[in-house]
Amino acid sequence: MSNSIAENIANFLKEYPPFNYLSHDELIQVATSIGVVNLDKHKTLFQIDDKLHDSFYVVASGVINLSVIADAEETLLNKCYAGDVFGLRPFFAKNNYMMTAKAREDSIVYAIPINVFKPFVAQNSQVLDFLLESFATNTRNPFDKENRGKLITDNVYTENQTTEIQYFQSLAYNKTPIKIAVTTVIKDAAQLMTENLIDSAIVTDQNQPIGIVTDTDFRSKIANGRFPITNTVEKIMSSPVITVPENVSVAEAQLLLLKHNVSHLCVTADGSDKSDVKGIISEHDLIVAQANNPGVLIKEIKRALSPKELKQVREKLTDLIQASIAKNIPLPHIYNISGEIITAIVKRSVELAILDLGSPPARFAWLSIGSQGRKEQLLLTDQDSILVFEDVSVEKYRDVKDYFLKLAKRATAILEKVGYEFCPNGHMASNMLWCKSLTDWIKQYNSWMKTPGEKSNDISSIFFDYEIAFGEGKIEDAITDVIFNNSKNNVLFFDYLGNDTLRKNPPLNFFKKFNLEEDGEHKGKFDIKNRAIMPLVDGARLFAISLNLRGINNTYLRFKQLAMIDPKYSEIYLNCADAFLILSKFRTLEGLKNDTSGDFINIDELSKADREKLKNALGPMKELEELIKDKFRLTQFS
Structure with missing residues (x-):
């Protein structure tokens, strides 16, 4: 690429993070290696399940749509404009793309080779931090409040893009790794790894790691004849070992593999190579971990056909909450993730009740109230809810209400089996007091707000904290309008x-x-x-x-x-x-x-x-x- 073209590309990139953290010479080095891709309108750059490219991408001009498949429908996840970075999956995973990138209009994108950019990630903490935060939060560019140069990752957690999950997501790894001495013969080490169906062995001295041997070492150092198999592992081991503490997060582990260009991390008691070996993390472990996140839990909820399956998801959520607390993750982030998953559980409980009873005779809204309505329920406490159905003719009212009461009793029974106890005060949609038409609910809120205290035993402040879990959003909006209209100048x-x-x-x-x-x-x-x-x-x-x-x-x-x-x-x-x-x-x-x-x-x-x-x-x-x-x-x- 000529110097003038590279100079123009470098000048373009320097306006957007993470490239603005690089020096001019570094930008020229990146720009010189860039491939320019012209995409006609509706042309696909990559799609779901495609093998990963050896580059990630920056939009030079035009618009690129990123979409996912959710419930058999293609859903637009985001639009990328000039300066936006996308297609980062090759940095962090070995499995195929989980998004489709398609030109919304005639577009030009820059393809930046991963192997060219990796050294800048490893050497520049600001670039590393940018990638880490962006990858973990799966949001637009976290450093750019005006949305310029937003960075889009290819990890889809939920439709609502849950935040920072990989900072505290649990990571399962091998806690009984093969440990060998530095004097072990290569042939014996290979046989031991084969017998145990494992691709690595940690070389230790008094249970402290001094090196590691992997399948890659056998392929690159033994298969090509560099060393005979009668040598000791000292000849082929990688040293020093990259070590991490036992509570390392998925995101942290991924970035360490990237930074040090290794395929394994050694888990030790205090995270250093001066303490006892506790386990080994492989790239495969990280790929598996990516399937164990809120997005997957949401999918499990949608597929659940019984309270038992929903209960299993709720137990996984408890583990997730416990891990996040242990890593001192800010509580608002935990509330956000927990709230989405609990709402999905409530929604699926209502759906299962409908599958059992048949289609509803009228439109309705199921509102979680109290702590669920505030998305503050981290522990398994009792359930609180109300049901509001649209107004129907007088002659239909009794039958319609009977249906929704049966529906509510089935749904609350499912939630009780999941682990959410019945509300001791009866604040549930299965109570005929809290399952009624929109007009009746409007009368109820009018009574509570215009004549408070006259029937104080009927009013509970939790009815003013609600979140729709299933049904018509317009019904929820109507309740909100009533509350705020009644609150104007309402001294009483x-x-x-x-x-x-x-x-x-x-x-x-x-x-x-x-x-x-x-x-x-x-x-x-x-x-x-x-x-x-x-x-x-x-x-x-x-x-x-x-x-x-x-x-x-x-x-x-x-x-x-x-x-x-x-x-x-x-x-x-x-x-x-x-x-x-x-x-x-x-x-x-x-x-x-x-x-x-x-x-x-x-x-x-x-x-x-x-x-x-x-x-x-x-x-x-x-x-x-x-x-x-x-x-x-x-x-x-x-």
């Missing part, structure tokens, strides 16, 4: 809701000691749900409705958004957001440890540091309480 309703928020027993007593349960099954324990977490949940909901914050149900996200739309009190909202995450993590750890709802914590089992951390997280609650008293006239229901 916010008086009721504000007092209800402040009615919880305080978490700390006058002497700043934890208020513990005085009797019952949980005597001596701290009720972290009702004394600490729920006041924050209730407060976030109260301000969200009063400030017309639609479409955001998650408590953490509500507080973050409130800080933006009500900047005068942003510090309080942000403190509450942080406190909510800390308290939720305490509850989740408790629940995972004891296989419970995590609602009650034994304070005595916490370290001194954790007790102080927990106590400090309760501080913002007082600020929130004072803000509620200041913002709302809490008189009639005080």
